[in-house]
Amino acid sequence: MEVLSMEEEAFSLCDPSVIKLVDNPSILQIDMVWCYFMLRDIN
Numbered sequence: 001m002e003v004l005s006m007e008e009e010a011f012s013l014c015d016p017s018v019i020k021l022v023d024n025p026s027i028l029q030i031d032m033v034w035c036y037f038m039l040r041d042i043n
Helices: 002-013 025-039
Strands: none
Touching: 002 025
């Protein structure tokens, strides 16, 4: 859950025009969290 909160915060810092280029930002967030999980490192 902590990582999802970090992803949400990071997305809020992005330029909205860049976020609009992403087909589904929620799926992108889940994919990023999965990558962190697989690396076993959220730093």
